[in-house]
Amino acid sequence: MRRVYLDEVKPGDKLAWPVYLSSGEVLFEKGRVLTSEDIDRLHEWRVVEVLIEGYDEIEKELERERMLLEVFKEAHKYTVEYSRNVLERLSRNVEVKREEIGKVVLDTIENLSINKDVLLMISAYFKRKDDYLFVHAVNTMTIALAIGGYLGYTEEELEHVGMGALLHDIGLVHLADGNEERKEHPEVGFKIVKNTLSNVHPVVTNIILQHHERKDGSGFPFGLKEGEILKEAMIVGVAEVFDRLTSPRGEGRRGSSFEAMKFILSNTKDKFDPKVVEALMRVMVIYPLGTLIRLNTGEIGRVAASTPNPFRPKVNIMFDKYGRPLEKIVRIDLSEELAYRLYIAEVLDESAYDLDLSQEITA
Ligand SMILES: [Fe+2]
Ligand SMILES: [Fe+2]
Structure with a gap:
């Protein structure tokens, strides 16, 4: 099913969703094959757009994403368990081989190359209260690798970024405390990894040591x-x-991804590298992947995939403008020229809608 502006509708097109008048009454039922008289009536009623059956490409794309989401969700679970094992051993100073960590990083690089958007959506949405440090390690690695990829890092450089990201809070694992404000954790982690991980590259250990340093010197442990x-x-x-x-x-x-993005953007001048923040924006989108949004037309959906324009991602529409749930998701690419009449008007508070991304996607 696809969304079509009235001036593009042709006689013979079949309605995939009823046409409602502003009073809420149904003008045409779902399944009606439109005649040119029907189209005239739609114009008279000032209907702007309708949902038409067909458009296999998008259906195929959505189907593929649904499948990948399942596969990547399982992979994410497995990676968290695997990383827990490695990080726990390392945090007790049990020797770990470099390749054991390299494997997780290389798998993630490969999955990012298959479908970056779906994998990042999982990092942004699949969180757990328990096991915070291990899930955090895996998600941080995935996002950092996507940023590095955007910045054009080589595979070897990416491997260092990925390893450093996976291990960045190993000091907190050792202290058995998820509190990022514990100022000693970067140095504790640095020492553990330097002493216990064989052949570790200095970039990796320095990531662990410096991940809380900020441009204006307000970070720790050294105030660099x-x-x-x-x-x-x-x-x-x-x-x-x-x-x-x-x-x-x-x-x-959990805070919303949009709030997190706003926080990072508003602190970029003093604290973060603007090129890195730009890369985050490009890969996660200004309205981060998965964000629940309302379009200017009133339709509600989720940010589903990135486009070259971080303000105009692809969105999956789930509710029509009257709040009625659609039977099938409608995908709209806001970056396409024709869709410029549409824009994201509002970011919605997920908790008010009783939605669950994992269920929507597997439904
Ligand atoms: Fe952290
Ligand atoms: Fe940390």
């Missing part, structure tokens, strides 16, 4: 300033803040 902080540590710093702000911890509810 712009120019003194390793770029890779800035990448992991931004990725981990994004994940942290969107994770449920303790009794707290």
